[in-house]
Amino acid sequence: MENFQYYTPTKVVFGKGTENETGQLAAEQGCRKVLVHYGSGSVVKSGLLDRIYKSLDEAGIPYVSLGGVVPNPRLSLVYEGIRLCQRENVDFILAVGGGSVIDSAKAIGYGVADHGDVWDFYEKKRAAEGCLPIGVVLTIAAAGSEMSDSSVITNENGWLKRGYSSNYSRPRFAVMNPELTVTLPKYQTASGCVDIMMHTMERYFNHCTNMEMTDGISEHLLRTVMKNAEILMTRPDDYDARAEIMWAGSLSHNGLTGCGTDGGDWASHQLEHELGGMFDVAHGAGLAAVWGSWARYVVDAAPARFAKFAVNVMGVTPGSTDMETARRGIEAMESFYRKLDMPVCLRDMDIEVSEEQMRELAEKCSHFGKRTIGCIKKLDKEDMYQIYRNARG
Amino acid sequence: MENFQYYTPTKVVFGKGTENETGQLAAEQGCRKVLVHYGSGSVVKSGLLDRIYKSLDEAGIPYVSLGGVVPNPRLSLVYEGIRLCQRENVDFILAVGGGSVIDSAKAIGYGVADHGDVWDFYEKKRAAEGCLPIGVVLTIAAAGSEMSDSSVITNENGWLKRGYSSNYSRPRFAVMNPELTVTLPKYQTASGCVDIMMHTMERYFNHCTNMEMTDGISEHLLRTVMKNAEILMTRPDDYDARAEIMWAGSLSHNGLTGCGTDGGDWASHQLEHELGGMFDVAHGAGLAAVWGSWARYVVDAAPARFAKFAVNVMGVTPGSTDMETARRGIEAMESFYRKLDMPVCLRDMDIEVSEEQMRELAEKCSHFGKRTIGCIKKLDKEDMYQIYRNARG
Numbered sequence: 001m002e003n004f005q006y007y008t009p010t011k012v013v014f015g016k017g018t019e020n021e022t023g024q025l026a027a028e029q030g031c032r033k034v035l036v037h038y039g040s041g042s043v044v045k046s047g048l049l050d051r052i053y054k055s056l057d058e059a060g061i062p063y064v065s066l067g068g069v070v071p072n073p074r075l076s077l078v079y080e081g082i083r084l085c086q087r088e089n090v091d092f093i094l095a096v097g098g099g100s101v102i103d104s105a106k107a108i109g110y111g112v113a114d115h116g117d118v119w120d121f122y123e124k125k126r127a128a129e130g131c132l133p134i135g136v137v138l139t140i141a142a143a144g145s146e147m148s149d150s151s152v153i154t155n156e157n158g159w160l161k162r163g164y165s166s167n168y169s170r171p172r173f174a175v176m177n178p179e180l181t182v183t184l185p186k187y188q189t190a191s192g193c194v195d196i197m198m199h200t201m202e203r204y205f206n207h208c209t210n211m212e213m214t215d216g217i218s219e220h221l222l223r224t225v226m227k228n229a230e231i232l233m234t235r236p237d238d239y240d241a242r243a244e245i246m247w248a249g250s251l252s253h254n255g256l257t258g259c260g261t262d263g264g265d266w267a268s269h270q271l272e273h274e275l276g277g278m279f280d281v282a283h284g285a286g287l288a289a290v291w292g293s294w295a296r297y298v299v300d301a302a303p304a305r306f307a308k309f310a311v312n313v314m315g316v317t318p319g320s321t322d323m324e325t326a327r328r329g330i331e332a333m334e335s336f337y338r339k340l341d342m343p344v345c346l347r348d349m350d351i352e353v354s355e356e357q358m359r360e361l362a363e364k365c366s367h368f369g370k371r372t373i374g375c376i377k378k379l380d381k382e383d384m385y386q387i388y389r390n391a392r393g
Numbered sequence: 394m395e396n397f398q399y400y401t402p403t404k405v406v407f408g409k410g411t412e413n414e415t416g417q418l419a420a421e422q423g424c425r426k427v428l429v430h431y432g433s434g435s436v437v438k439s440g441l442l443d444r445i446y447k448s449l450d451e452a453g454i455p456y457v458s459l460g461g462v463v464p465n466p467r468l469s470l471v472y473e474g475i476r477l478c479q480r481e482n483v484d485f486i487l488a489v490g491g492g493s494v495i496d497s498a499k500a501i502g503y504g505v506a507d508h509g510d511v512w513d514f515y516e517k518k519r520a521a522e523g524c525l526p527i528g529v530v531l532t533i534a535a536a537g538s539e540m541s542d543s544s545v546i547t548n549e550n551g552w553l554k555r556g557y558s559s560n561y562s563r564p565r566f567a568v569m570n571p572e573l574t575v576t577l578p579k580y581q582t583a584s585g586c587v588d589i590m591m592h593t594m595e596r597y598f599n600h601c602t603n604m605e606m607t608d609g610i611s612e613h614l615l616r617t618v619m620k621n622a623e624i625l626m627t628r629p630d631d632y633d634a635r636a637e638i639m640w641a642g643s644l645s646h647n648g649l650t651g652c653g654t655d656g657g658d659w660a661s662h663q664l665e666h667e668l669g670g671m672f673d674v675a676h677g678a679g680l681a682a683v684w685g686s687w688a689r690y691v692v693d694a695a696p697a698r699f700a701k702f703a704v705n706v707m708g709v710t711p712g713s714t715d716m717e718t719a720r721r722g723i724e725a726m727e728s729f730y731r732k733l734d735m736p737v738c739l740r741d742m743d744i745e746v747s748e749e750q751m752r753e754l755a756e757k758c759s760h761f762g763k764r765t766i767g768c769i770k771k772l773d774k775e776d777m778y779q780i781y782r783n784a785r786g
Contacts, residue, residue, distance in 0.1 A: 001571075001636040003408025008401055014652070015396025178394075210633045212620070213640050216613035224605050240603045243394040247606050247652065259407070259640065 001211050001260040008254045010147045011173040014247065016239075018177045019137050022052050022094070023059030025173045026135055031092030034063040035085055037105045038096045039070065043139060048180065052096055052137060064088045069097065071283070072276050073104040075119060075155045082111035082118065085132065094135045095171075099143020099195075099283075103151035105134050106169040113168075122153055122162035131168035137175045140184060141246040142192030142284060144199050144253025146174035154277055160364065161277035174250070178242035186236065190340035191284030193229035193245060197222055198287045199253040203264035205305060205376050211260040218257040219312045221248050226313075229340055267374035268294045271387060274365045279351055288342040289349055293391035295330045298377040299323070305376075306330070345393025358388045394604050394653040401647045403540045404566040407640065409632075411570045412530050415445050415487070416452030418566045419528055424485030427456040428478055430498045431489045432463065436532060441573065445489055445530060457481045462490065464676070465669050466497040468512060468548045474501035475511065478525065487528045488564075492536020492588075492676075496544035498527050499562040506561075515546055515555035524561035530568045533577060534639040535585030535677060537592055537646025539567035547670055553757065554670035567643070571635035579626065583733035584677030586622035586638060590615055591680045592646040596657035598698060598769050604653035611650040612705045614641050619706075622733055660767035661687045664780060667758045672744055681735040682742055686784035688723045691770040692716070698769075699723070738786025751781045 013021055026034060034056060036049070043049045044067075056063050066081050084090070085108060095105035111118035113130035120126045136146045145151065150165040181189070200218045225248050228241040235241065251257065258264055271294065272286040281289075299306050303322035310316045310329020314336075319325045334344045343349045353361070365373065366381035373379050379387070406414055419427060427449060429442070436442045437460075449456050459474050477483070478501060488498035504511035506523035513519045529539045538544065543558040574582070597611045618641050621634040628634065644650065651657055664687065665679040674682075692699050696715040703709045703722020707729075712718045727737040736742045746754070758766065759774035766772050772780070 001408070001633055001640075003411065004405075006405040006407065007403075009404075010400075011402075012397075012399040014399065015394070018396065211637075212617050213614065213637050213644070216617060217610055220609035220613055221606065224609060227605070240394055243653070244604075244606050247394075251606070260636070 002208060002262055004259050004261075006255050006259050007167055008147055008170070008256075010171045010254070012147070012176060012250065013173060014176045016177060016179055018175050019048065019051055019180070020055055022135070022137055022175055023055035023057070023061060025175065026056065026061055026092060026094060027059040029092060029133055029135065029172050031061060031133070033088060033090050033092070034061055035081065035088070035090045035093045035108070036063050036065045036096060037069065037081065037093055037101055037108070038065070038067045039098070039101050040067075043096055046183065048137070048139070049096060052094070063094070064090065069101045069104045071100050072154045072161060072280055073100040073107075075107075075153055078104055078107040078111060078118060078153060081108035085112045090132070092133050092135065094137065096137045096139065098138065098140025099145045102134070102136055102143065102145035102171070103153060106131065106145070106151035107153050108132070109134055109169060110164075119155060121164045122155070128164070128166050128168055131166070134169065134171045135173045135175075136171045138246070139180045140188065140192055141178075141181055141242070141249040142195040144196065144249050146171055146176065147250045147254035150253075152273065159277045161273040163273070176246055176250070178239060178246045181242050181246060182237050186233065187285075187341065188282065189232050189236065190229065190342050191282040192249070193225055193340065194284035194288045194337065194342055196245065196249045196252045197225050198268060198284070198291070200257040202266045202269055203258040203261060204309065205265045205302065206261045206263065207302065207305075207375065208261045214257060214259050214261060221252055221257060222313045224248055226336060233340060262375065265298075265375045267298075267379055270365055270373045271384060274361045277364070278357065278361060281349055281351070285343055285349060288337045288344060289346050290387065290391045292330060292334050292344050293387050295333075297383065297387050297390065298374065299326050299330065301377040346391050347393035353388065353392060358385055361388050395601060395655055397652050397654075399648050399652050400560055401540055401563070401649075403564045403647070405540070405569060405643065406566060407569045409570060409572055411568050412441065412444055412573070413448055415528070415530055415568055416448035416450070416454060418568065419449065419454055419485060419487060420452040422485060422526055422528065422565050424454060424526070426481060426483050426485070427454055428474065428481070428483040428486045428501070429456050429458045429489060430462065430474065430486055430494055430501070431458070431460045432491070432494050433460075436489055439576065441530070441532070442489060445487070456487070457483065462494045462497045464493050465547045465554060465673055466493040466500075468500075468546055471497055471500040471504060471511060471546060475504035478505045483525070485526050485528065487530065489530045489532065491531065491533025492538045495527070495529055495536065495538035495564070496546060499524065499538070499544035500546050501525070502527055502562060503557075512548060514557045515548070521557070521559050521561055524559070527562065527564045528566045528568075529564045531639070532573045533581065533585055534574055534635070534642040535588040537589065537642050539564055539569065540643045540647035543646075545666065552670045554666040556666070569639055569643070571632060571639045574635050574639060575630050579629065580678075580734065581675065582625050582629065583622065583735050584675040585642070586618055586733065587677035587681045587730065587735055589638065589642040589645045590618050591661060591677070591684070593650040595659045595662055596651040596654060597702065598658045598695065599654045599656065600695065600698075600768065601654045607650060607652050607654060614645055614650060615706045617641055619729060626733060655768065658691075658768045660691075660772055663758055663766045664777060667754045670757070671750065671754060674742055674744070678736055678742060681730045681737060682739050683780065683784045685723060685727050685737050686780050688726075690776065690780050690783065691767065692719050692723065694770040739784050740786035746781065746785060751778055754781050
């Protein structure tokens with residue numbers, strides 16, 4: 001087992017009606033003025049935002065609001081949020097929404113605690129030295145940002161999508177009521193499930209062989225998400241299925257499924273980030289669309305690991321070689337994505353990527369030739385191009 | 394799934410050589426003076442304490458020391474620690490040891506943050522409103538106190554063993570180097586493994602049926618501990634086996650394996666606490682000695698749950714009824730305990746309990762008839778007496 005750190009300070013308050021505890025949870029944090037940050041009108045229309053405001057009012061906590069976060073959240077709104085917080089002396093950010101809203105809140109938090117340009121952190125020019133404390137009321141099970149240290153922001157200037165991680169941004173509390181996710185469209189539910197699975201799969205695909213506790217948790221998490229995702233395709237209002245997936249979403253990205261590993265292989269996420277920046281696709285769907293291409297490109301570097309995945313997660317019958325079992329596992333994963341109406345190639349998302357665009361994606365993903373990605377196989381710009389190409393479908 | 398809270402703020406720093414980071418971790422907490430709290434001479438003889446002092450020196454953190462913690466840690470030493478902390482203006486406690494040392498540190502921490510008698514909390518007369526921050530360097534994988542909210546203290550005045558839990562006492566950091574546990578005697582290693590398993594088993598035995606994520610984690614944790622405990626009986630210096638068990642020990646009692654349940658059935662722990670108070674037995678061994686008697690006494694109230702345990706954890710072949718499968722599971726668990734040279738009844742520990750003593754144990758465990766314990770079956774004083782009686786062997 002490799003040395004590791006595990007740090008998940010977020011207080012999770014999980015279950016029916018828990019959004020009504022938001023004001024009290026914010027008060028426990030000793031905040032004086034809150035920015036309520038959210039996305040589209042759905043939290044307004046559903047009445048959720050009103051319940052949150054009421055809860056803050058009852059706790060005697062003043063607040064200002066900033067909506068308008070979009071999927072693949074934008075740097076321009078982050079700048080606006082920073083100015084608003086500074087002007088209003090906000091000392092706590094409450095993110096009401098899914099991963100995009102939470103990520104935007106984290107970026108605002110970094111910006112308020114800093115004196116320079118917050119984009120510097122996402123460009124890896126400097127390290128953050130603080131972040132306004134953040135609370136979450138989660139409405140989408142997907143990104144795991146409610147317990148994670150990471151955030152991803154898109155800079156409209158060049159449509160660059162970049163992630164930044166630090167423990168400063170781990171939310172202080174996360175209110176998680178699975179009922180709030182019941183009205184999500186099927187496509188978004190499925191896309192969320194893929195995102196959840198990928199956070200564990202990217203940790204799972206590594207070169208370590210000696211972490212039983214972590215491997216078993218990961219395999220069980222993946223099986224649990226798959227089973228309950230299928231239930232939701234026909235019974236979207238099944239509370240227990242929503243709850244299993246919501247809880248799995250947090251555990252999948254809070255660090256637990258990476259403990260004792262070498263960190264895993266995040267190439268699929270990085271390949272998808274550029275797609276998301278260029279085409280604004282749903283993150284989970286984008287991951288599903290590139291994963292098979294990535295897996296086939298690297299499988300020969302770790303056939304035993306892919307074979308373990310195939311048997312323990314996908315439940316396939318072992319073939320005569322690890323490689324054969326591994327390939328069956330990749331096919332089984334793609335079949336599962338199809339069951340959720342998720343894409344397994346770019347064409348499935350109605351994206352026609354030109355030769356020139358594929359070159360551009362590889363340029364951006366390699367930071368213009370300055371980095372490689374992945375650990376199962378280290379991928380350079382040319383490898384990235386090939387994986388995008390094979391993913392066209 | 395039931396509503397739940399999950400809160401594990403402890404920063405885990407896990408792996409080889411991590412004890413050398415102790416001073417830096419304490420410095421991150423902003424402490425000005427540390428109480429280094431420990432148990433017997435083993436941490437002195439091994440040189441561990443010197444390495445910790447060196448690490449604190451290098452971080453420029455002054456400290457005072459208090460050793461002498463014994464298994465089933467005593468209230469008198471807690472009082473001494475409180476006075477020492479007050480006299481020396483200590484603002485952080487570093488526990489170097491296993492569960493007894495950490496529990497003693499927690500009790501001292503409560504006492505320093507309070508103006509009355511710390512025993513009030515353990516008597517449930519009052520609720521704590523704070524605790525000095527605590528750090529841990531773990532030397533025994535067993536109690537899970539390094540991430541838990543609980544502590545158990547024995548009052549020599551009447552030999553009452555009482556637990557108290559609050560989030561205030563969850564350690565700020567836990568340094569966990571599995572190498573530090575390699576020299577533990579076989580009996581203590583085995584006893585620790587039983588304790589770890591029981592923290593998850595007591596959560597697992599409940600009346601809920603709809604928590605797949607949690608059940609699967611619990612079942613995998615138990616299988617992992619069993620497999621690696623057997624390895625350690627013949628290869629006590631197997632690093633990976635030590636690491637799996639140490640990590641399982643924290644996950645078993647930090648709340649993870651109880652998420653979404655009704656809280657579980659803690660009767661075995663409570664029955665053992667009185668044994669520990671009266672006979673000073675190793676906690677894990679005491680648990681192994683009473684578990685079978687408890688399980689047979691309550692199994693008819695939840696045969697399906699015991700049958701699930703039998704199949705998924707113990708790997709037994711299902712019988713024709715849940716009850717038959719359940720009984721096979723209980724027998725398999727006892728067989729496993731025997732493989733670790735753990736007792737499955739009181740006589741196995743060379744304890745002859747008189748009729749009068751059994752009545753006294755039941756009196757104390759029922760808080761003199763004022764409480765019932767357990768949830769699979771609610772147990773009153775007479776039930777407790779019967780379980781002690783059946784456990785005599």
